[in-house]
Amino acid sequence: MTEYRLTPLAKSLPATVPFVGPETQERAMGRPFEARLGANENVFGPSPHAIKAMAEAGHWMYGDPESHELRTALAAHHGTTVDHIIVGEGIDGLLGYVVRLFVGQGDAVVTSDGAYPTFNYHVAGYGGTLHKVPYREDHEDPAALFAKAGEVDAKLVYLANPDNPMGSWHRGEDIAAAMDALPVQSLLVLDEAYVETAPEGTALPLAWGDPRVIRMRTFSKAYGMAGARVGYAIAAPELITAFHKVRNHFGMNRSAQAGALAALADQAWLTEVKDRVAQARTRIAQIAQENGLLPLPSATNFVTLDCGHDGAFAKAVLDGLVARGIFVRMPFVAPQNRCIRISCGTDDDLNALAAALPDAIAAAKKG
Amino acid sequence: MTEYRLTPLAKSLPATVPFVGPETQERAMGRPFEARLGANENVFGPSPHAIKAMAEAGHWMYGDPESHELRTALAAHHGTTVDHIIVGEGIDGLLGYVVRLFVGQGDAVVTSDGAYPTFNYHVAGYGGTLHKVPYREDHEDPAALFAKAGEVDAKLVYLANPDNPMGSWHRGEDIAAAMDALPVQSLLVLDEAYVETAPEGTALPLAWGDPRVIRMRTFSKAYGMAGARVGYAIAAPELITAFHKVRNHFGMNRSAQAGALAALADQAWLTEVKDRVAQARTRIAQIAQENGLLPLPSATNFVTLDCGHDGAFAKAVLDGLVARGIFVRMPFVAPQNRCIRISCGTDDDLNALAAALPDAIAAAKKG
Numbered sequence: 001m002t003e004y005r006l007t008p009l010a011k012s013l014p015a016t017v018p019f020v021g022p023e024t025q026e027r028a029m030g031r032p033f034e035a036r037l038g039a040n041e042n043v044f045g046p047s048p049h050a051i052k053a054m055a056e057a058g059h060w061m062y063g064d065p066e067s068h069e070l071r072t073a074l075a076a077h078h079g080t081t082v083d084h085i086i087v088g089e090g091i092d093g094l095l096g097y098v099v100r101l102f103v104g105q106g107d108a109v110v111t112s113d114g115a116y117p118t119f120n121y122h123v124a125g126y127g128g129t130l131h132k133v134p135y136r137e138d139h140e141d142p143a144a145l146f147a148k149a150g151e152v153d154a155k156l157v158y159l160a161n162p163d164n165p166m167g168s169w170h171r172g173e174d175i176a177a178a179m180d181a182l183p184v185q186s187l188l189v190l191d192e193a194y195v196e197t198a199p200e201g202t203a204l205p206l207a208w209g210d211p212r213v214i215r216m217r218t219f220s221k222a223y224g225m226a227g228a229r230v231g232y233a234i235a236a237p238e239l240i241t242a243f244h245k246v247r248n249h250f251g252m253n254r255s256a257q258a259g260a261l262a263a264l265a266d267q268a269w270l271t272e273v274k275d276r277v278a279q280a281r282t283r284i285a286q287i288a289q290e291n292g293l294l295p296l297p298s299a300t301n302f303v304t305l306d307c308g309h310d311g312a313f314a315k316a317v318l319d320g321l322v323a324r325g326i327f328v329r330m331p332f333v334a335p336q337n338r339c340i341r342i343s344c345g346t347d348d349d350l351n352a353l354a355a356a357l358p359d360a361i362a363a364a365k366k367g
Numbered sequence: 368m369t370e371y372r373l374t375p376l377a378k379s380l381p382a383t384v385p386f387v388g389p390e391t392q393e394r395a396m397g398r399p400f401e402a403r404l405g406a407n408e409n410v411f412g413p414s415p416h417a418i419k420a421m422a423e424a425g426h427w428m429y430g431d432p433e434s435h436e437l438r439t440a441l442a443a444h445h446g447t448t449v450d451h452i453i454v455g456e457g458i459d460g461l462l463g464y465v466v467r468l469f470v471g472q473g474d475a476v477v478t479s480d481g482a483y484p485t486f487n488y489h490v491a492g493y494g495g496t497l498h499k500v501p502y503r504e505d506h507e508d509p510a511a512l513f514a515k516a517g518e519v520d521a522k523l524v525y526l527a528n529p530d531n532p533m534g535s536w537h538r539g540e541d542i543a544a545a546m547d548a549l550p551v552q553s554l555l556v557l558d559e560a561y562v563e564t565a566p567e568g569t570a571l572p573l574a575w576g577d578p579r580v581i582r583m584r585t586f587s588k589a590y591g592m593a594g595a596r597v598g599y600a601i602a603a604p605e606l607i608t609a610f611h612k613v614r615n616h617f618g619m620n621r622s623a624q625a626g627a628l629a630a631l632a633d634q635a636w637l638t639e640v641k642d643r644v645a646q647a648r649t650r651i652a653q654i655a656q657e658n659g660l661l662p663l664p665s666a667t668n669f670v671t672l673d674c675g676h677d678g679a680f681a682k683a684v685l686d687g688l689v690a691r692g693i694f695v696r697m698p699f700v701a702p703q704n705r706c707i708r709i710s711c712g713t714d715d716d717l718n719a720l721a722a723a724l725p726d727a728i729a730a731a732k733k734g
């Protein structure tokens with residue numbers, strides 16, 4: 001073989017990565033970060049019951065390919081039936097499956113300019129054509145997304161509520177109302193990864209079986225199990241069944257299944273974590289204000305800070321923080337790239353942020 | 368939306384599953400199996416160091432998307448460089464990626480009649496056309512596979528060595544010699560999942576960067592970590608790079624990465640497990656012979672038993688074992704379906720097998 005016979009699509013794709021991991025940066029720097037505040041992980045971690053369940057899951061056995069116990073518990077938790085639920089390798093994995101099911105070469109997909117790079121990566125990976133609409137006052141713009149979907153005959157429309165990277169949110173009923181204008185031939189992929197830390201009323205209030213939407217949830221954020229890779233989607237049974245055509249049936253880690261089941265059962269821990277997240281958001285906002293940065297309102301486990309100037313300035317602040325051992329990230333497109341994004345951390349993490357931020361800003365101002 | 372707008376390919380696929388999990392059978396039976404001997408899991412489990420590493424991995428953090436530490440250790444272990452290695456969600460996940468990279472609608476792929484259903488599932492899932500050659504005396508037939516590849520212009524040829532489900536094997540040098548007839552335009556996907564329990568000389572003795580082949584290895588078998596979902600592939604860097612175009616970059620469970628790293632470092636444990644596997648194979652063979660069944664030679668962590676009659680009889684024996692609480696599986700096609708397949712187990716597991724087998728055979732003979 002002189003040249004690998006990849007498909008024309010595979011040949012055309014770049015070897016890319018939606019996000020550079022902090023470990024990659026640490027290897028390049030030659031030292032670990034002092035505070036890991038860039039990936040919207042949940043430093044408060046999973047329920048102790050989940051940790052115990054993961055340790056005792058029996059690593060020698062394959063996981064149940066149906067994730068039946070977990071799906072049953074999720075169905076009970078959400079007041080629906082097990083055939084409405086699919087479990088997968090994080091929302092990232094589930095987004096890959098839904099794109100694969102719907103998107104072929106040249107098919108239109110709509111998202112916002114600046115939204116989740118991993119979704120865009122999957123769309124490109126299956127040959128889809130992305131159409132983007134801008135944010136509106138640092139919020140996702142459902143009306144514009146749905147109008148664009150009609151214009152380009154989109155098969156999928158991706159919307160995150162609450163939003164990453166801006167931390168902003170819409171009331172669920174407002175999205176439901178906007179869906180009146182969603183074209184009948186477009187499926188809404190609603191990423192609710194951060195919904196547990198959002199105000200009451202943020203979740204979409206429609207029936208779980210509404211055929212116009214598939215909702216994505218995760219154990220990576222409020223449940224504190226990003227390392228476990230457990231996401232789930234809720235939709236009409238007909239759509240859930242389609243996942244069984246393409247998914248990696250034995251892809252789920254057995255201890256992760258057990259951990260998610262235990263985490264779901266410990267809602268008291270979730271409540272405590274939500275309190276800690278709220279406190280950390282307040283502290284991040286204070287630190288920002290003490291340094292002349294504007295914290296944007298957040299329904300998530302991170303706070304986006306408006307650095308008050310252009311993208312180059314925000315990038316300089318971010319680089320200054322990274323150089324001082326604080327792992328943070330920023331939005332990718334203007335005008336949101338005037339901001340940096342700080343995940344909630346422990347008191348120690350945020351003390352480290354408070355110590356590093358003045359110097360990072362001063363250095364950025366010097367240029 | 369009245370009907371989901373799946374791609375034509377997705378619409379054409381059945382909602383299928385390569386293997387029914389034992390948990391599904393247990394739910395249907397209403398009771399757990401007494402012995403779990405059907406999925407070629409390794410009941411002796413992972414190194415205690417791996418178990419400890421998994422418990423302490425920090426579940427709140429995403430795994431390193433590059434699996435850099437693990438790939439570095441694997442490269443050192445195999446005497447190659449890190450750019451020859453990709454880590455993925457089990458061999459199942461990696462097979463999905465390699466099929467996606469190479470196989471489009473109507474592309475030809477060659478495998479043997481009876482080989483790994485999950486590979487076939489992926490080929491169907493990307494629209495490929497499978498061409499199968501029969502086994503030869505209960506062995507994979509590399510010469511026939513490679514000849515068929517030339518005949519149909521196959522992009523991929525799948526071959527497992529040692530083989531599942533028959534437990535047979537070829538010497539690595541014999542496969543290397545047969546590869547002289549592998550068409551230059553065909554990539555050999557060599558599944559070496561069971562190579563650690565095979566005789567010296569079973570692994571393919573070619574350079575890791577040989578562009579004609581990609582080799583698949585796993586922590587699910589001899590390393591005892593099936594639940595963790597850690598597989599890896601070794602190939603020329605140019606091919607490894609292609610995986611970065613399509614893989615789920617954040618798909619790896621963090622504790623699984625840490626566990627695999629610790630498992631690899633504990634080669635003493637692996638040696639002990641290999642001894643226990645060899646002892647269990649001997650015991651399974653004895654139990655088979657005491658019951659008039661013929662144990663086939665095995666290089667794996669299971670033993671395939673020739674039941675001496677047709678597929679219907681073997682199926683009846685299998686059903687009898689399952690009904691008596693022993694989880695076992697059988698090959699899917701004639702004439703290999705005259706056999707059942709017994710994974711290595713603990714003494715208790717094999718005592719349960721010994722107790723159940725005479726009744727299962729007697730019931731099968733009654734019809």
